[in-house]
């Protein structure tokens with residue numbers, strides 16, 4: 001079912017400071033911040049050769065990342081995003097197997113303008129998983 005690793009997300013208490021470390025200390029290609037109020041986060045993507053790092057900080061009230069940072073004040077790995085080619089089929093398989101698809105169980109539009117869902121970390125060995133639908137014809141070679 002799963003394809004490429006799309007991104008590893010890291011929750012951070014200070015987005016500008018985290019972005020500066022990736023840019024100035026690690027020499028990475030760091031994108032501009034983008035607000036995603038529908039997800040309760042502000043995001044900076046760090047482009048690596050083979051994948052991306054998504055630096056996340058809370059935006060607005062009831063952000064899932066705010067709760068994570070309350071429990072992990074220094075920040076830390078928040079989720080891992082895998083690509084799937086047919087998210088509806090992936091959801092059916094997971095729900096039939098008893099896995100919890102978070103929210104209302106339906107895909108929402110994620111940071112790349114593509115459908116995403118999240119799977120409960122307690123069903124995946126303590127790791128919050130995001131699935132993003134990427135059609136094979138859109139994948140870079």
Ligand SMILES: CC[C@@H](C(=O)O)C(=O)SCCNC(=O)CCNC(=O)[C@H](O)C(C)(C)COP(=O)(O)OP(=O)(O)OC[C@H]1O[C@@H](n2cnc3c(N)ncnc32)[C@H](O)[C@@H]1OP(=O)(O)O
Nearest residue numbers: 036039043064067078102110111112116118121126127128
């Ligand atoms: C920018 C858009 C998008 C993209 O396209 O890339 C994004 O990435 S948005 C990212 C933010 N969105 C989300 O995280 C949505 C999905 N998350 C949730 O629905 C919730 O955060 C959650 C995972 C259901 C947790 O919420 P809640 O149950 O209210 O939190 P608790 O603090 O009570 O945690 C319960 C339990 O789960 C453990 N936990 C919580 N978060 C994580 C995590 N990120 N990774 C691993 N484990 C996590 C937490 O420690 C608790 O465990 P126990 O203490 O053992 O009970």
Ligand SMILES: [Co+2]
Nearest residue numbers: 009054081130
């Ligand atoms: Co993400």
